[in-house]
Amino acid sequence: METRKWRTQKILLLGFKTELKLNENLGVNIVKHCEVARHAWNWGLGLIKQLLDHNQKNLTIKSHFPQQ
Template sequence: MLLGFKTELKLNNQQRTVLIKHCGVARHAWNWGLNLTKQILDHNKANPDAKIKFPSAIDLHKWLVALVKSENEWYYECSKSTPQQA
C-alpha cells in the first residue's frame, strides 16, 4: 500500500519572492548546462574523429562561476547551492 502526503507552504510576500528568485536561478543554471550538453552532443555527432569529452560536475561548477555569474549579477542574490544542485 502506497501512502502520499500533500504539503502546502504558506509563505508571506518576502518568502515567496526569495523562493521565486531561487527557482529562477536553478532554472537558468539547468538550462545553461543543458545547452552546453546539447552543443557537445551536436559537435560529437558532426565530428566523430574529434570528440569532446563531457565535463565533470566540478568542471561545470567552475565554468558556471567564471562565465555565467560574471554576466548575471542576480545569481549572487541566492544561495550558492541553488545553481550547484541544478
C-alpha cells in the first residue's frame, strides 16, 4: 500500500482598505440598494422562522422548504 506525504502550505493573507469617493447620486443609490437588500433578507428570514415554528408545533404534519 502506497503512503502519501501531504505537503503543508503557508498562506499569507493581505488586507487592503479601499475608500470610495462617491458623488451624491451614487451615495443615494448605494443606500437605497442596502435598504432593499436588508428588507429582502428580513423577509426571507421571517418566512424561514415561520416554517420552523410551524414544524416545531406540528410534529405530525411538517411543511418543507420549496425545492426547485
